[in-house]
Amino acid sequence: MWPTDRLQTLFGIEHPVVQAPMAGASTPAMAVAVANAGGLGSLGCAMMSAEQLRAAAAEVAAGTNGAVNFNFFVHEEPDLGGHDPAAMRAALAPFYAAYGLGEPAAPKVGAPAFDDAMLEVLLSCAPKVASFHFGLPSQRAVDELKRAGVKLIGNATNVAEARTLEAGGMDAIVAQGAEAGGHRGAFIGPAHENDMGTMALVPLVVDAVKIPVIAAGGIFDGRGVAAALMLGASGAQIGSVFLRADESSAPALHKQVLADTPDNATKLTRLFTGRPARSIRNRLVRELSAHEGDAAPFPTQRAAIAPLAKAAATRGSADFMQLWSGQAGLRAEAAPSARIFRRICDEALALLA
Ligand SMILES: Cc1cc2nc3c(=O)[nH]c(=O)nc-3n(C[C@H](O)[C@H](O)[C@H](O)COP(=O)(O)O)c2cc1C
Structure with missing residues (x-):
């Protein structure tokens, strides 16, 4: 038996485990599989058009009556007026030249933030x-x-943000430690300085708010879920472990790198999108490490890297691809999502008994 039922009651689920939203990797099939297994499935919708969101929602509705979470980015749209792209362009130029790509692409907004139009579609x-x-x-x-x-x-990603989210009407909070794969969801204080780990962050957030807290970052099995509950969380959100799942839409190269990766292979980097996100260290991350501060504001940096990532991928190389992964990404499992989900819940329940 789970020691708390706060998330189960809030979302109408059986197990307090959330399959994390992962834009570019989570799919309707993955969210449906987890929802039908009694968890909260999630869909990363940040890069979707209105049409794609409608189609994904229809697929979810056809697959489950269970709980599925639709996730969006609510960042401030950047003003590029104050950004000088010269240093990043100079740093990228040799790589562009090596692939015969001409001048490095200029930063530009590729993924608009959640707005009123998307709200209507979501509703x-x-x-x-x-x-x-x-x-x-x-x-x-x-x-x-x-x-x-x-x-x-x-x-x-810190206590001040948790308090702001509770005051702003959220029903639950994901406390995202710096071990997590993908973007730090930071919004108070410089994002690249928000690097608290899950072990410290979760109990501090639990003590600061009344609403249920969901621990995220570095959790890959039942031990992590049980530990999160001991830290006072009402449940756990797990992302990277699902990246190689049958239903994951992560690129094949990404899945391959995860399968081959040793431990201690990831880094928080701004080089891919302009905001700190945890990726496996590849050639871009290693060779441009001195240029972290030159990245264009989120999400416009993405446009400068995308042509390189694409050209390299066409030649079978993940050298410039964003390889989002948490610190435990090496434990990503090639299996059906429902089986991964059930294993984690079974392990946690056995430990908690
Ligand atoms: C490939 C990938 C994409 C992600 N995309 C999103 C996203 O679109 N929205 C979001 O809120 N979090 C996103 N995240 C963060 C996860 O929701 C979650 O916080 C994280 O995966 C938990 O840590 P873990 O990877 O160690 O399990 C992403 C993570 C990964 C690995």
Whole structure:
């Protein structure tokens, strides 16, 4: 038996384990599999168009009556006026030249933040749960989603953010330690200085807020879930372990690198998108480490790297690809998502008994 039922009651789920939203890797099939196994499945919708969101929501609705969480980025759109791209362009030029790509691409907004138009589309999809990365959505979004009965999750990387999310109307908080794969969801203080680990962050956040806390970052088996509950969390969110799952849409090269990776292979880097995100160290991360501070503001840096990543991938190389992975990404399992999910829950329940 689980020692707490707060998340189960909030989301109408059987097990307090969340399959993390992962834009580019989580799929409707993955979220459906986990929801049907009694967990909270999640879909990273940050890079989706309105059409893609509608199609994904239809696939989810056809596959499960269970709880699925739709996740969006709510970052501030950057003003590129104050950014000088010269240093990054000079650093990227030799790599572009080696691939015959000409001048390095200029930074530009590729993934707009969650806005009123997307809110309308989301509401029409009748989601049970929605979550947000990089801060709070607009007050209007919070009000309308709550009126529609949608449960809301925010992401905190420090105590100040957790308090802000609770005051802003979130129903639960993901406390995301720096071990986590993908972007730090930081929004108070310089993002690259928000690097608290899961072990310290979770109990500090639990003590600071009344709403349920979901621990995330570096959790890959039942030991991690049980430990998160001992730290006072009401559940755990797990991402990287699902990256090689049958239903994962991570690129084959990404899956291959994960399968071959040793421990201590990841780094928080701004080089791919402009915001700190944990990736496996590849050639870009190693050779441009002196240029972390030259990255264009999130998410515009992505446009400068994308042509290189694509050209290298076409030649079978992951040298410039964003290889998001948590510190425990080497334990990513090539198996059906439901089996991975059930193994983790069974291990945790055995330990907690
Ligand atoms: C490939 C990948 C993509 C991610 N994309 C998102 C995202 O779109 N939205 C989000 O809130 N978190 C995203 N994250 C972070 C996860 O939701 C979660 O916090 C993290 O995976 C937990 O740590 P772990 O990877 O050590 O399990 C992503 C993580 C990975 C590995």
